[in-house]
Amino acid sequence: MRLRILRAFLGDRALTTAQLAAELDDVPSGSVDRRAGLLTKAGVLHVVAERRVRGTVERTALCASPSPARRPAPPRSTCNHTMSTTR
Known part of the structure; x- marks a missing residue:
């Protein structure tokens, strides 16, 4: 469900989370809310807005961009050949 x-x-x-639950209509809204909360705590989702709705707080989230430490390293060359400059 996290990948979805x-x-x-x-x-x-x-x-x-209400919009997300509407998109994942085969999953109970409580499960979507709980998983979104876990992804937010883990830093995968980032809360960008909050507003009061009928006594609760509705949060709008965005997928967090990876930090430089989490970005994959560029691939290293496996070629170990060196060019000789002498004739």
């Missing part, structure tokens, strides 16, 4: 949640955020989409 992350796919919903592709393309820099900002979604509330």
Whole structure:
């Protein structure tokens, strides 16, 4: 389910948990809310807005961009040949 949640955020989409639950209509909204909360605590999702709705706080989240420490390293060359400059 985590991958389905992350796919919903592709393309820099900002979604509330209600919008996310509507997209994942086969998953109970409580499960979507709980998983989104876990992904937010883990730093995968980032809360970009909050507003009060009927006594609760509705949060809008966005997929967090990877920090430089989390970005994959560029591939290293496996070629170990050196060119000789002498004739």
